[in-house]
Amino acid sequence: MQSCVLLKYGELALKGRNRWKFEEVLLRNLGRTLADLDGIHIRRRNGVLVVKGAPLPALLERTQTVLGLALVHPAVMVKPEIGAIEQAAVELLRPYENTSFAVRPRRRWKGFELRSQEIAVRIGDRVRTELDRKVDLRNPDFELGIEVDRHEVLLYTEKLPGQGGLPAGVNGRALTLLSGGFDSPVAGYRSMRRGLATDYVHFSGMPFTGPESIYKAYALASRLDRYRGGGSRLWVVSFGNAQRSLATAGAGKLQVLAQRRLMVRVASRLGQQIGAQAIVTGDSLGQVSSQTLPNLVAVEAAAELPLLRPLLGWDKTEIVAEAERIGTAEISRLPDEDCCTLFASPLAETRAEVSALEKIERRLDLDPIVDDLIAAATLHEFAIEQDHAA
Numbered sequence: 465m466q467s468c469v470l471l472k473y474g475e476l477a478l479k480g481r482n483r484w485k486f487e488e489v490l491l492r493n494l495g496r497t498l499a500d501l502d503g504i505h506i507r508r509r510n511g512v513l514v515v516k517g518a519p520l521p522a523l524l525e526r527t528q529t530v531l532g533l534a535l536v537h538p539a540v541m542v543k544p545e546i547g548a549i550e551q552a553a554v555e556l557l558r559p560y561e562n563t564s565f566a567v568r569p570r571r572r573w574k575g576f577e578l579r580s581q582e583i584a585v586r587i588g589d590r591v592r593t594e595l596d597r598k599v600d601l602r603n604p605d606f607e608l609g610i611e612v613d614r615h616e617v618l619l620y621t622e623k624l625p626g627q628g629g630l631p632a633g634v635n636g637r638a639l640t641l642l643s644g645g646f647d648s649p650v651a652g653y654r655s656m657r658r659g660l661a662t663d664y665v666h667f668s669g670m671p672f673t674g675p676e677s678i679y680k681a682y683a684l685a686s687r688l689d690r691y692r693g694g695g696s697r698l699w700v701v702s703f704g705n706a707q708r709s710l711a712t713a714g715a716g717k718l719q720v721l722a723q724r725r726l727m728v729r730v731a732s733r734l735g736q737q738i739g740a741q742a743i744v745t746g747d748s749l750g751q752v753s754s755q756t757l758p759n760l761v762a763v764e765a766a767a768e769l770p771l772l773r774p775l776l777g778w779d780k781t782e783i784v785a786e787a788e789r790i791g792t793a794e795i796s797r798l799p800d801e802d803c804c805t806l807f808a809s810p811l812a813e814t815r816a817e818v819s820a821l822e823k824i825e826r827r828l829d830l831d832p833i834v835d836d837l838i839a840a841a842t843l844h845e846f847a848i849e850q851d852h853a854a
């Protein structure tokens with residue numbers, strides 16, 4: 465009897481003829497997530513994956529971060545012989561005293577000596593007599609899953625949630641605008657969860673602010689990198705001087721929006737350089753004055769790549785709850801100086817006109833400013849097994 469985990473796909477199972485591609489990306493991400501654990505074996509069975517070779521807690525922790533998996537079963541593996549299955553079933557159910565159970569067999573390998581129904585009866589009888597437990601098919605306290613493959617049989621009683629979604633990377637590349645707040649890390653996660661492999665760009669107010677927001681962006685990107693299985697990149701742009709130029713050009717109550725437009729210009733050009741097909745932001749409609757519909761439209765007008773806003777319809781409480789679940793909330797809560805409020809007027813515009821913003825921008829030569837900001841950006845890369853202490 466050997467412990468292992470049995471992994472079941474989520475939506476990926478529905479993808480018909482594209483399924484091989486989804487499986488391939490999922491396998492690559494899973495492989496990277498487990499890469500630093502010794503002796504790992506990943507086996508692909510008809511529609512499921514089986515991983516063995518490392519201590520169970522490490523396998524569970526890691527596999528539960530992989531996008532595209534709906535269910536994670538801690539399981540035991542035995543030879544495909546009915547005697548071995550009986551023994552394993554008894555051992556598995558022994559700790560659950562005074563409970564009822566049901567056997568739920570599934571034969572992926574049709575060559576097995578018994579049919580599913582016969583397995584259920586045989587195992588049910590053995591457990592009943594040896595452990596004195598009741599079978600209850602309608603409303604059991606425990607279900608004993610038995611899945612039969614050609615080379616092994618897996619047994620389990622637990623069903624843990626996987627991350628769900630689609631494997632990061634099956635739907636292309638994006639660049640996420642990552643601030644130090646709650647929203648943008650969640651937006652990055654949700655875009656990954658729909659299959660985008662995302663990198664990150666953060667704008668700090670340096671040299672007019674301290675480096676705290678950079679540390680936060682680094683910690684956030686590192687945390688988010690787990691869901692992708694490694695390889696994320698974070699660009700940090702020192703934005704303070706460019707912000708001051710906008711203020712000097714008389715942006716006034718359009719300052720925040722003029723900054724945002726410059727951010728998306730930088731992100732568009734950087735994104736094009738790295739092969740990203742879209743920019744992701746943490747905007748939520750109407751959450752703050754910069755996120756009214758006219759303002760979102762005015763910012764988008766400056767973008768050269770499509771802007772995706774996965775959180776557009778989310779409430780703040782929903783966003784914070786998701787941030788807690790994915791482990792970014794504790795980082796977002798750390799104090800920092802947000803670059804957006806530098807030079808910002810207390811009277812923020814809620815209905816910006818693109819023409820008014822363009823008038824301010826014409827006073828500056830934006831093209832070289834964008835190029836210089838990108839050229840001076842610092843790049844942080846996350847190693848494949850980054851942050852995965854078992």
Ligand code: ATP
Nearest residue numbers: 641642643645646647648665666667745746747754
């Ligand atoms: P967040 O919680 O993500 O900071 P927010 O509610 O504070 O969002 P805004 O400050 O209006 O909202 O920012 C909207 C979006 O613009 C952010 O979600 C993020 O994608 C992007 N953004 C804002 N500031 C920065 C920054 N300093 N660096 C990179 N992206 C930023």
Ligand code: MG
Nearest residue numbers: 643644645802
């Ligand atoms: Mg913010």
